[in-house]
Amino acid sequence: MFYFGADYYPEHWPQARWAEDARLMAEAGINVVRMAEFAWSLLEPENGRFDFTWLDKAINTLSGHGIQVVLGTPTATAPPWLMSQQEELFLVDKSGVRRTFGLRRAYCPNNPLYHEHTRRIVIALAQHYQGETAVIGWQIDNEFGDRCYCSICQQAFQTWLQKKYGTLAELNQKWGTIFWSHVYTEWSQIPVPLDTIASHNPGLNLDYYRFMSDSYRAYQKSQIDILRQYMPHHFMTHNLMGFKYPFLNNYDMTEDLDLVSWDNYVRMQWLEETNVSPTMPALAHDTMRSLKKKNFWVMEQQSGSGGWEIVSPHLKPGELRLWTYQAIAHGADGMVYFRWRTALHGTEQYWHGILDHHGIPGRRYAEVKQIGQELQEIGDLIAGSPVHAEIAIMQSYDTRFAFQVQPNNRRFQYESHIQAVYNGFYDLNIPVDIVSEKDGLQGYKAVIVPAMYVLTEETAANLEAFAAAGGVVVFTPRTGVKDADNAVVNMKLPGLVAKMSGVEVEEYVSLPADQENTIQFGLPDLEEEFPASVWADVLETKGAKVAGWYADDFYANKPAATLNKFGDGTVIYLGTMGDSLFYGAMARWIAALAVVEPLLATPAGVEVAARTTPRGKLLFIMNHTECTQEVVLNGRYCDMLNGETAVSGTITLPFKAVVILLTDKA
Numbered sequence: 083m084f085y086f087g088a089d090y091y092p093e094h095w096p097q098a099r100w101a102e103d104a105r106l107m108a109e110a111g112i113n114v115v116r117m118a119e120f121a122w123s124l125l126e127p128e129n130g131r132f133d134f135t136w137l138d139k140a141i142n143t144l145s146g147h148g149i150q151v152v153l154g155t156p157t158a159t160a161p162p163w164l165m166s167q168q169e170e171l172f173l174v175d176k177s178g179v180r181r182t183f184g185l186r187r188a189y190c191p192n193n194p195l196y197h198e199h200t201r202r203i204v205i206a207l208a209q210h211y212q213g214e215t216a217v218i219g220w221q222i223d224n225e226f227g228d229r230c231y232c233s234i235c236q237q238a239f240q241t242w243l244q245k246k247y248g249t250l251a252e253l254n255q256k257w258g259t260i261f262w263s264h265v266y267t268e269w270s271q272i273p274v275p276l277d278t279i280a281s282h283n284p285g286l287n288l289d290y291y292r293f294m295s296d297s298y299r300a301y302q303k304s305q306i307d308i309l310r311q312y313m314p315h316h317f318m319t320h321n322l323m324g325f326k327y328p329f330l331n332n333y334d335m336t337e338d339l340d341l342v343s344w345d346n347y348v349r350m351q352w353l354e355e356t357n358v359s360p361t362m363p364a365l366a367h368d369t370m371r372s373l374k375k376k377n378f379w380v381m382e383q384q385s386g387s388g389g390w391e392i393v394s395p396h397l398k399p400g401e402l403r404l405w406t407y408q409a410i411a412h413g414a415d416g417m418v419y420f421r422w423r424t425a426l427h428g429t430e431q432y433w434h435g436i437l438d439h440h441g442i443p444g445r446r447y448a449e450v451k452q453i454g455q456e457l458q459e460i461g462d463l464i465a466g467s468p469v470h471a472e473i474a475i476m477q478s479y480d481t482r483f484a485f486q487v488q489p490n491n492r493r494f495q496y497e498s499h500i501q502a503v504y505n506g507f508y509d510l511n512i513p514v515d516i517v518s519e520k521d522g523l524q525g526y527k528a529v530i531v532p533a534m535y536v537l538t539e540e541t542a543a544n545l546e547a548f549a550a551a552g553g554v555v556v557f558t559p560r561t562g563v564k565d566a567d568n569a570v571v572n573m574k575l576p577g578l579v580a581k582m583s584g585v586e587v588e589e590y591v592s593l594p595a596d597q598e599n600t601i602q603f604g605l606p607d608l609e610e611e612f613p614a615s616v617w618a619d620v621l622e623t624k625g626a627k628v629a630g631w632y633a634d635d636f637y638a639n640k641p642a643a644t645l646n647k648f649g650d651g652t653v654i655y656l657g658t659m660g661d662s663l664f665y666g667a668m669a670r671w672i673a674a675l676a677v678v679e680p681l682l683a684t685p686a687g688v689e690v691a692a693r694t695t696p697r698g699k700l701l702f703i704m705n706h707t708e709c710t711q712e713v714v715l716n717g718r719y720c721d722m723l724n725g726e727t728a729v730s731g732t733i734t735l736p737f738k739a740v741v742i743l744l745t746d747k748a
């Protein structure tokens with residue numbers, strides 16, 4: 083079954099309205115809602131007094147219309163009666179400032195009193211709803227994040243370190259605390275990396291970021307364990323924030339969950355431009371799908387202008403539908419719109435939902451209803467069908483955290499670098515998975531490893547085995563620089579992957595904006611030249627063939643990119659970074675080497691993604707541009723939203739249109 087729904091806040095509206103909401107939802111094809119994730123004040127109006135009557139009534143009203151429910155645990159917004167009990171309940175930010183009451187997510191993730199109240203409300207919810215058949219799953223908290231630097235966290239960090247290192251001698255050695263006389267003689271001396279000083283020991287800093295991620299994971303797990311005890315068959319999820327959010331290790335966080343879900347906001351109020359590239363949500367969807375190698379839900383899909391103080395640009399007709407099918411094309415089995423109705427009160431008064439403030443159905447409701455009707459036809463075919471990718475991009479949270487400590491170059495940003503590499507394949511309509519450095523690589527033809535700064539022996543062995551067995555591996559600069567303790571490796575770069583690359587970095591140059599270079603490729607099928615920016619590894623071949631040279635500066639004519647045969651496979655080392663044309667050419671080069679075919683060739687701005695259904699490959703052709711576009715098909719298809727009529731040749735896609743085609747096997 084395809085889950086089609088809305089984030090619903092019945093507590094914002096008189097009970098007399100609820101039946102009308104449920105009726106309108108059912109009429110639009112909505113079969114699931116998420117509720118209660120911010121309702122602690124109503125669920126426990128005062129310490130220890132629980133009241134579920136209103137939520138029971140809302141669930142009954144919805145289930146009377148065939149709508150199922152995902153309940154959120156309400157721990158992202160604790161009521162004033164709780165937060166006023168102790169100052170230490172509030173998170174302390176990086177600058178050392180303690181949060182005050184008034185927004186949400188104000189709590190310290192390691193505060194014992196907060197944990198105690200969390201346990202009580204979650205147990206009460208679990209006991210009350212364990213027999214409620216309309217409830218199918220739970221969302222733990224809401225959008226975990228934000229690092230705390232308080233003294234409770236400091237102590238918890240010291241305990242975490244003790245468990246990790248055993249002895250202070252070991253810790254001192256791994257962090258190299260002899261530098262600047264930081265040798266610790268008591269665990270209690272170890273600080274947290276506050277911004278009150280300019281820079282911290284890289285080993286300490288990386289460990290703190292790992293510890294913070296572990297803290298949220300443990301807090302999430304404490305809730306999951308309670309809920310599972312009462313409801314072993316309900317799914318557990320958390321609404322993640324896509325690819326970009328950098329503070330939590332999402333691979334770890336989702337190990338304890340059954341279902342990955344995330345919140346897709348394409349057009350935020352902070353943006354000055356209307357159009358965010360569709361490659362951003364595409365990468366986020368692919369990352370979310372890759373976390374558990376399973377289809378996912380969008381738990382909050384923007385369905386109207388966003389806004390707190392400022393109202394974001396609006397959604398044009400067709401965009402909600404386009405974003406919905408983009409998510410589905412990349413593996414969503416659930417689509418939940420944020421939110422059902424725009425609120426009259428509170429910080430998010432201008433965060434528009436399917437219905438406007440007045441609650442009368444309008445243009446966006448009509449669009450949701452159209453999608454709902456379409457999903458009645460094709461939802462069953464789609465649900466559960468996988469996305470198949472032959473190319474993987476590898477990312478690592480150790481590397482993400484380490485680059486937060488030391489970005490290396492002012493213009494370098496790891497997440498943007500991965501996005502740039504991804505965009506090359508996106509533009510070709512070649513599906514990609516986003517794997518972690520610990521994932522198995524079986525089934526892929528090529529693995530791109532952008533800037534794998536922290537690189538362990540296990541990861542190197544994993545990549546060597548993949549290349550030896552015939553895979554294509556591609557490295558970009560700043561790979562293999564650090565070990566797991568965030569110490570620089572005592573060998574020539576790219577360190578542990580130098581051997582498989584058949585190349586060594588003779589020296590490296592961090593490029594300022596006014597000293598760009600040029601890379602000239604000299605291969606039979608890649609003869610172009612591109613601007614080289616941000617970083618230049620000056621290479622010395624150790625068995626690899628030179629693929630490209632630098633054009634300028636004291637390292638002119640030195641190798642800038644290489645290609646090495648390793649076992650049955652190929653290893654490419656790119657010594658510099660480039661623009662979108664560079665990554666476009668890289669993607670074409672890699673796809674040719676790995677023999678990976680695009681799904682379909684399309685004009686720029688027209689995206690194609692696919693799911694493999696029991697009836698064959700289902701292609702989603704999506705026009706993200708403002709113009710009418712023509713696409714030439716590569717065979718015969720059935721047009722699934724048009725009575726399954728046969729199509730071939732050229733199809734026309736108006737502004738923001740989506741066409742869904744099933745490969746005609748006949």
Ligand code: GLA
Nearest residue numbers: 224225321345382420430433
């Ligand atoms: C997040 C939250 C929602 C809402 C939206 C819009 O994704 O989970 O509660 O605040 O942002 O701001």
Ligand code: ZN
Nearest residue numbers: 190230232235
């Ligand atoms: Zn804290």
